[in-house]
Amino acid sequence: MLFAASVDAVCGSRMVRHYRGRLHTTDVIVAEVRHRATNPTNKPGVQEAAEEAVRMFIDGAAVAIDELGPGDVWMFESVLQQLRQLEAAQADGPASPQVRAKHGGEASAIVCCLREMDSGARVVFATNDGGASRVAHSRQVHTRHFGHLLNELVCAATYRNEEAFALFERANRITGVPAVARPQGEQDLSCQAAADGCTACVG
Numbered sequence: 001m002l003f004a005a006s007v008d009a010v011c012g013s014r015m016v017r018h019y020r021g022r023l024h025t026t027d028v029i030v031a032e033v034r035h036r037a038t039n040p041t042n043k044p045g046v047q048e049a050a051e052e053a054v055r056m057f058i059d060g061a062a063v064a065i066d067e068l069g070p071g072d073v074w075m076f077e078s079v080l081q082q083l084r085q086l087e088a089a090q091a092d093g094p095a096s097p098q099v100r101a102k103h104g105g106e107a108s109a110i111v112c113c114l115r116e117m118d119s120g121a122r123v124v125f126a127t128n129d130g131g132a133s134r135v136a137h138s139r140q141v142h143t144r145h146f147g148h149l150l151n152e153l154v155c156a157a158t159y160r161n162e163e164a165f166a167l168f169e170r171a172n173r174i175t176g177v178p179a180v181a182r183p184q185g186e187q188d189l190s191c192q193a194a195a196d197g198c199t200a201c202v203g
């Protein structure tokens with residue numbers, strides 16, 4: 001999600017303004033983003049988005065960085081296992097070494113959401129990853145992807161819906177939302193408050 005919001009510097013700064021004081025990430029995700037920012041990948045645009053995410057969200061202190069404690073280890077392992085099993089099941093075979101090394105960031109975020117919910121906070125897990133969303137839902141954690149967040153900015157009159165959809169398409173090339181969950185056009189990112197109630201406005 002930090003990568004998607006960092007595809008465009010203006011978008012990132014508008015997200016920071018809109019969600020000020022409400023953005024959280026984890027130390028595991030911060031380490032992953034910093035690694036991406038300093039290591040070239042085959043996928044165009046990823047390193048640049050990671051550099052922007054470090055500059056704007058992490059070094060800019062726009063996001064609080066939560067850490068897992070010793071009491072979270074059991075839950076972290078449990079969520080991690082669930083994420084890996086889901087991916088292995090979708091790949092229809094035993095988990096590859098790459099799969100086994102993955103998902104630490106998502107697991108840490110889900111555990112931090114659960115911890116906040118336990119203390120009564122209202123929490124939304126922002127992720128574009130379909131597997132992470134499914135695992136989060138199975139544990140009653142609400143999720144939104146980048147398109148949902150852009151829709152909230154449309155509702156707040158920060159973007160017109162056609163601008164938001166153009167941004168979504170740009171970000172989707174770097175950090176893709178599963179096809180079934182994607183907005184199909186600018187009409188899917190418009191505010192419905194004037195019609196029959198708007199689910200995006202609720203956030």
Ligand SMILES: [Zn+2]
Pocket residue numbers: 155190191192193198199200201
């Ligand atoms: Zn709305």
